[in-house]
Amino acid sequence: MTGFRVTYATLSADDERLHAACDGAVDAARRAFAEHGPFPLHVGTEDRAGATTFTTVSPVDCDVVVGEFAVGTADDVADAVGAAEAAFPAWSGTDWRERCAARDRAADAISDASVTLAAEMGWEVGKSRLEALGDVEESADLIRYYTHAMRQHDGFEQPMERLAPAEATFDVMRPYGVWGVISPFNYPMALVAGPMGAALTAGNTVVLKPSEVGSWCAHRVYDALVGAGVPPGAVNLVTGPGETAGAALVADRRLGGLTFTGSSEVGMAIHSSFSAEYPRPAICEMGGKNPVVVAASADLGLAVEGVARSAFGLGGQKCSAASRAFVDASIVEEFCARLANRAAAIPAVGPLARGGFLSPLVDDDAVARYEAAVAEAGATGEVVCGGARMTDGELGRGNFVAPTVVRVPADSPLWTTELFAPLIAVAAVDSLDEAIDRANATPYGLTAGLFAAEQEEIDTFLRHIEAGVVYVNRAAGATTGAWPGVQPFGGWKRSGTGGKAGGGPYYLQQYLREQSRTIVSRP
Ligand code: NAD
Numbered sequence: 464m465t466g467f468r469v470t471y472a473t474l475s476a477d478d479e480r481l482h483a484a485c486d487g488a489v490d491a492a493r494r495a496f497a498e499h500g501p502f503p504l505h506v507g508t509e510d511r512a513g514a515t516t517f518t519t520v521s522p523v524d525c526d527v528v529v530g531e532f533a534v535g536t537a538d539d540v541a542d543a544v545g546a547a548e549a550a551f552p553a554w555s556g557t558d559w560r561e562r563c564a565a566r567d568r569a570a571d572a573i574s575d576a577s578v579t580l581a582a583e584m585g586w587e588v589g590k591s592r593l594e595a596l597g598d599v600e601e602s603a604d605l606i607r608y609y610t611h612a613m614r615q616h617d618g619f620e621q622p623m624e625r626l627a628p629a630e631a632t633f634d635v636m637r638p639y640g641v642w643g644v645i646s647p648f649n650y651p652m653a654l655v656a657g658p659m660g661a662a663l664t665a666g667n668t669v670v671l672k673p674s675e676v677g678s679w680c681a682h683r684v685y686d687a688l689v690g691a692g693v694p695p696g697a698v699n700l701v702t703g704p705g706e707t708a709g710a711a712l713v714a715d716r717r718l719g720g721l722t723f724t725g726s727s728e729v730g731m732a733i734h735s736s737f738s739a740e741y742p743r744p745a746i747c748e749m750g751g752k753n754p755v756v757v758a759a760s761a762d763l764g765l766a767v768e769g770v771a772r773s774a775f776g777l778g779g780q781k782c783s784a785a786s787r788a789f790v791d792a793s794i795v796e797e798f799c800a801r802l803a804n805r806a807a808a809i810p811a812v813g814p815l816a817r818g819g820f821l822s823p824l825v826d827d828d829a830v831a832r833y834e835a836a837v838a839e840a841g842a843t844g845e846v847v848c849g850g851a852r853m854t855d856g857e858l859g860r861g862n863f864v865a866p867t868v869v870r871v872p873a874d875s876p877l878w879t880t881e882l883f884a885p886l887i888a889v890a891a892v893d894s895l896d897e898a899i900d901r902a903n904a905t906p907y908g909l910t911a912g913l914f915a916a917e918q919e920e921i922d923t924f925l926r927h928i929e930a931g932v933v934y935v936n937r938a939a940g941a942t943t944g945a946w947p948g949v950q951p952f953g954g955w956k957r958s959g960t961g962g963k964a965g966g967g968p969y970y971l972q973q974y975l976r977e978q979s980r981t982i983v984s985r986p
Contacts, residue, residue, distance in 0.1 A: 471944035488582035507546030535701035550696030568691035602656035636975035638666035639719025651677030665974035751909030754902035761914035769941035778822035779885035789898035803848035844871035908955030912941035
């Protein structure tokens with residue numbers, strides 16, 4: 464620990480000790496990758512090698528092998544669910560205060576190792592130094608937020624009113640049983656630790672299937688939990704492809720509930736199949752196509768900074784990334800010019816270096832998607848800046864593409880398809896109403912931003928915008944940068960099914976079901 468706390472709103476960090484520690488950790492992480500043997504599956508108390516393995520490489524430098532991980536089969540998944548089922552009576556029967564204490568110790572262990580974990584994450588998924596430190600700290604804070612919620616509700620046990628003196632009723636919230644967690648690559652710790660944190664705090668036991676790219680970080684979270692006293696079996700880890708290991712987990716009828724975070728395509732299929740037999744909670748947090756509205760009254764400096772950070776941060780691979788901007792026609796030319804200048808000013812260095820902001824795309828498929836989108840924009844509209852793979856110097860070793868601004872016609876697929884790349888489309892609008900109508904004209908409803916000076920404009924935007932997470936005049940991120948306990952994070956429409964947001968006051972309850980207990984005392 465360096466004493467310097469980084470969140471997603473941290474714009475820069477001048478703490479020399481932090482940077483010296485990060486520099487050392489980047490080199491140490493690379494050595495750790497080379498020295499670490501294959502990672503097993505964790506099924507109950509058993510570490511299983513797996514019949515086959517897969518390796519992952521760093522998107523920062525495709526010659527760096529991050530790790531070799533066991534491929535979990537359908538049988539491994541079934542055994543992990545069985546182990547979680549066997550562990551459920553003891554874990555759910557453990558006093559909730561003890562469960563919370565174990566979780567808090569895990570959170571502290573994650574915070575204590577933040578620099579090491581952030582460096583490993585930087586290599587594994589290509590996060591910049593500050594973004595990776597933010598992800599690690601968010602993981603710890605999500606765990607803490609849910610234990611705090613459990614304490615705040617005193618374990619969710621409360622006496623109710625009486626209808627007769629001899630009749631006492633208690634309302635209790637009880638865990639479901641085995642909870643599946645399936646996580647995406649882009650927040651490889653926070654979106655493992657958050658859902659697992661809530662599920663375990665509530666007394667469920669967990670089987671985790673992380674993204675293949677992100678398996679190293681998932682093991683780190685597992686180690687922190689078990690190291691802090693969460694019994695193996697209460698937590699199980701099966702790595703492997705989504706189409707096999709993930710699908711086997713979703714299909715397991717013994718699951719009491721499931722949290723999926725990832726693309727809308729996969730999430731919607733999971734959501735519609737999970738309750739085919741009987742209702743079971745499937746919390747699916749999914750994709751976005753997040754708009755920013757810039758009114759004529761806006762402070763353009765704030766707007767350009769906020770949009771640049773949200774459109775280009777993590778290579779546009781945040782579910783909350785800004786990918787559409789609706790700008791008042793009177794200022795759209797100036798906005799585009801200034802955004803292009805801001806993009807050009809991003810240092811052409813990788814994410815692991817001090818001051819690095821650029822992140823590579825996760826793999827070759829993502830680069831191909833970006834290139835196809837740029838071609839589409841060039842054919843039907845205008846590429847204002849960027850538009851190419853970056854191959855100079857060390858960037859040529861990874862999947863780097865230039866931050867890109869395009870202007871395309873209203874019927875372009877670039878307005879509706881989630882691209883997950885540093886590309887934002889800009890359109891001129893004649894009024895705030897038109898901007899809000901266009902902002903809402905997608906199936907998604909995750910995040911949205913507004914830049915405007917007039918209170919009436921702000922009120923109108925807040926009343927009509929269809930998104931779960933909304934920011935106004937935020938230079939630190941027009942649509943990005945939510946923090947547990949500060950900005951609850953969840954999507955509307957095709958972006959999320961829960962209606963209750965992660966890191967918010969109503970999230971933990973989704974992992975519990977209510978039981979009303981009336982006991983009549985004998986005369
Ligand atoms: P993805 O949907 O490809 O994969 C997510 C997870 O699902 C992975 O663990 C994958 O192995 C697994 N999976 C894939 N197919 C499966 C199947 N048939 N059955 C079960 N599991 C399966 O997503 P990704 O590329 O890892 O992440 C990017 C996506 O995640 C984007 O769409 C982004 O918007 C979304 N996301 C949403 C949020 C949010 O909070 N709303 C947060 C982060 C990412």
